[in-house]
Amino acid sequence: MAKLRPVSEELIIKRIRLENPWWDTSEIPSNYAPLKRRLYFDQLYQQITLLSVRRATVLMGPRRVGKTVILYQVIQQLIADGVPPRKICFLSIDAPIYNNISLEELLALCKKALNDTTTDHLYVIFDEIQYLKNWEEHLKSMVDLYFEVRFVVSGSAAAALKLKSNESGAGRFTDFMLPPLTFQEYLHLKDLTYLLRQEAYQWLDTRPPQILDVTDDWDTLNGHFLAYINFGGYPEVIFNKDIQQDPGRFIRSDIIDKVLLRDLPSLYGIRDVQELNSMFNVIAYNSGNEFNLESLSQESGVDKQTIRKYLEYLEAAFLIKILYPVGINTKRFQRDSRFKIYLTNPSMRCALFAPISFTDDHFGQMVETAIVAQWLHRGDVPLHFAAWPGGEVDLVMVTPNQKPLFVLEIKWSNQYVAHPGKLKSLMKYAKENKKKVVWITSIDKVHHKTYEGIDCCYIPAASYCFSVGKHSFADRITDELIKLLDS
Structure with missing residues (x-):
């Protein structure tokens, strides 16, 4: 030989x-x-x-x-x-x-x-x-x-x-x-940040003016917001029309499959990669939905003990983010039997299934996914959703002493601008926690309305997404530099 x-x-x-x-x-x-x-x-x-x-x-x-x-x-x-x-x-x-x-x-x-x-x-x-x-x-x-x-x-x-x-x-x-691109970075790379300008709104008498990122052309901005949700997580994709015609071949095979079928199995000794893949597909399709171990087990065919491990692995791989609920009193539950799962990048859903449109039944969930994804650039922030029998609020940030720092209801609709009373769960939560200011996203309406002593601030979802990404990025720079210099 x-x-x-x-x-x-x-x-x-x-x-x-x-x-x-x-x-x-x-x-x-x-x-x-x-x-x-x-x-x-x-x-x-x-x-x-x-x-x-x-x-x-x-x-x-x-x-x-x-x-x-x-x-x-x-x-x-x-x-x-x-x-x-x-x-x-x-x-x-x-x-x-x-x-x-x-x-x-x-x-x-x-x-x-x-x-x-x-x-x-x-x-x-x-x-x-x-x-x-x-x-x-x-x-x-x-x-x-x-x-x-x-x-x-x-x-x-x-x-x-x-x-x-x-x-x-x-x-x-x-x-x-x-991380994947924020909406701010998407607009930056495509030279579209000129669409937005800062404007001051004196909505709250006892506070400085609200400085919001707004535009004179909401239709154009929302068009780019839709493109971001479908294709915007990866720099190469946003400039390549061929990839956008077939995102599944690029994103699914080159990004998701390599993590699910190679990286995670080799790291954690996972044998049944198809089982992991099946569960991830269920999560991706329902990003922004509330889950529990029982429902996730039924949908994916994976036993509950294995699901716990897979969720830990997927979160460690930065594919998903899990948010746990607080009650109407903003206290954490002793047992986290329910939770919401979000993709860390909304365009993963598009790659696995199909591009989404404004009229799609799932579009509201993907708007919510995009907004949560911007917050993840900030690092480990105490984000939760509030839930109690008969009520829920989409997003709250909780202080160490378990008080709501901000309260946000994510909607892809303008109807609540004129009718804040329809947001019954949001109003109930605000009153219960003596929260005088709440935020609600809209399609293209910037507005303020006082309802039963609560200041309701409305901001278009695309604008909010841009602003959160921008401020999360700026805050992370400050935090990381302080850590580095103190090390």
């Missing part, structure tokens, strides 16, 4: 040089150079270049949200800021040629490819790090050993990366979550 030959060092070095064209040209590949930057770019770049904090950056997020693109843009900006191009190394760990090579060996090969024995002021980027077994142990060792090197790693198996980063990277890694 002929002896099997390993991949030669010469061939590996040739591949490394191929992956780093800026060593010779000072430019990143032409297919990445013109792409517009996501709003998260500045925050990530600041974290990577904060050299006073000696940690590796772990860039994670769902598949196809633009992690590799943003890494190339980081390289572009490093060069623009004066970092020598030959001090930046980029390797795609998913390339078969790097199979079973440790990070330290790869660093040594990079140095050989550069004909440079030093590692001073070196930026090393490992893309798709999850393809290296025990990567977190390798990386932790590298951070300790090469204190003059700035390490950045990325991966699409978000659940696995988060788990291993938390277990092994304490004090050595700083996570950076790149």
